[in-house]
Amino acid sequence: MRKIAPLLLALMFLFSVPAQEQVRSNSIGQDRGRFSEESEYTLSTRDSVSTLEYQGELVWRKTLTRFEEGFEISTYTVEDGTTHKKRYENNRLVSEGVGEENRYYYYDERGLLEKTMVLLSEKLTEMELYTYDVSTHSLNAVLTITEEGSSIFYFGNPIIRPWFSYRKGKTFTKVVQISQNLQIQEVWVGDNLIKSVAVEMTEEGGIRLRTTKNGIDETELYNDAGLLVLRISPSLTTEYWYNEERILTETVEKTSDDQVLIRRYEGGRVMSESQYMNDILEKETLYPSDSGKVETLYDNGQPYCDISYALDGKRVLSIRYR
16 A cells, blocks of 8 residues: 655645634624734634633633524534524524523514513513514613512603613612713602702813712813823812823822821732821821731821731731831
């Protein structure tokens, strides 16, 4: 028998193995184009198996898609090991579920979602009904009915200004989308407005929110980068400071009776605090990374006592007077 050259054999094996395609993706597994090392989400496909990873960690694995009784069945294994099944008809999702809990989707003649039902061990536990604008077909309302009661969501025109509102029991809430990262709310209980928010754009490009809740006013100021820089309430004013990476580094709290508390942060953790009364230092607190905390007490601005606490922050380990 004539021997096959090793190089030729290797090439035959290489071309017989199904190629794996790897692309950039997002949290819902969409194809976002050519793969790059900087991609946080990566979608890999080989034959009928797709795998979504986030920074190298498994999000889900979509296994072989098959047909049952005219329906296309997709099985997903997610990061916690549970298995999700989705059933499609004519590329339209008609049911999905985990274990004994399944949600079923029903559509009208226009192809718009009309109703969903959730069954747990074949028992109906939730139903949602959808209504749409006649001319634009945009979603108007969603009525949700559960064993605990019902609630209804209303939706505004997403082109003019996105908003939605919902009623649950005696409470009615309206939420308006001001920007990608900012929503405001108005809340009623019966006919009484218990919370309202007024929005003002600043000259610097930031946003000022004035909130009235149960008769109490509070103001929040966001800068042009969307970071909270100031919060004012009747009894407390708080300033927030950040570094160039938008990470919080310091907060300054001032009460109505002239108390000041300064907190300093590193990597999201409080490292130290300084407490003042009428501009006179009263106490400093350090939070070492490997122990509890150390308090230094001051009298007329002069340190006189150091107190060390255990990791729980309550048990005193030592007291040293200066």
